Amino acid sequence: MGKRKKWANRKRNSYFGKSKGGTARQKAGKKWKTQMRWRRKQSDRHDLVQMLADSGQDLKVSLVNDFAFKHVFHNKKALKGLLSALLDIPPEEIVDLELLDTFQSGSYKKDKTGILDIKVHLNNSQKINIEMQVRQQDNWTERSLFYLSRMYTADMVSGEDYGVLEPCIHISIIDFEMPGLSRLYSVIRLIEENTSQVYSDKLSLRVLYLKKLENADETEQQTEVYRWARLITAQDWEVLRDMAMQDEYKAEAVKEMVKINSDRALRYEYISREIARMDAVSYAKDKEKLRTEKEKLRSGQEQLRSGQEQLRSGQEQLRSGQAELRSSQEKLHKREENVTRREEGINKREENVNKREESINKREEEMRQIQIKFQLATHMMAAGESELFLKLENDPQLLQQKIREYHLDT
16 A cells, blocks of 8 residues: 555544534534524524413503503602602602603613613702612612712713712612612712711702512501502502502503503513513522532531541541651550550550541541542532532432442442
């Protein structure tokens, strides 16, 4: 066989002789399959939402849904009633409301934050930003401060006097855990620490904490803020109709909610956002479970490292004990005349060494069990059996079965 033919055969049969284009085609094929699965999933979701929207069945419309919230409070009369409660001013004092953002049907499809944002210019002298969020946000305090500061300086032009800056209020309506809040409604201002006097009334934050609605005290239950919080969280049409009879502003809000329930296009938007919200909640729970499992895994690793340290310490103690024993034996041979007198001491030392060896053997066995459990946790997490692993602690029989199943008992 000629050299050229021999080299061609070797190249064709070797890894390095394979075409790189084939790998690229494989990657492109996987990407295309992923895109097709995503499109089918989106299509199935669209069909489900379309079916629910066309069903005519009454929806449990809730203003916790960001689409419903923004749709309802783009009705200026309903918004006036809400602001009247949140700002603690009579509705008659709100002469004019100018909504500064644009709102169009279908604009939520690309909204990935789940944060509802309404900007209002009140009576040409105050700027108000209302944000509603139901998903857990770890940095909400910092976010609200950032938006308040940005809103305060947004219209400032270089060279203008600082006196032209308008009062700004940032209102947060949240439905997730905020450990720093203890009341249904909180008003935060800039104050002088010693005298509690307001340093400036141009910046303030308001927080409506929906998680505290059920635990509101009697004083809070008599406020308009409480009644609006109940309207925002209500999902029962009978409750909503009763609340609509309280005043014209709540009636206007409920009227807009009825529109969502009766209009096919609005129903579609509402259901789409509700499904997205439920998906986000489910994702957050899964993420929290994964975080908990990782914490437990890290804890197990720490215990493993601690056990290893204890093992090394025990081995050092063993070596030390062995060295002492050797030293004692040397002294025994050198001082035969003192054998009888020192036998008891040597026996005691030997007993101590035996106890240490037993302790070390016990620790080694414990370490072996810990290592087996750690390996089992690794295998089960890789196999998607994380939740089953958490149950093994209370089921020794199942634990031994899984150890044998993954051949960890050898």
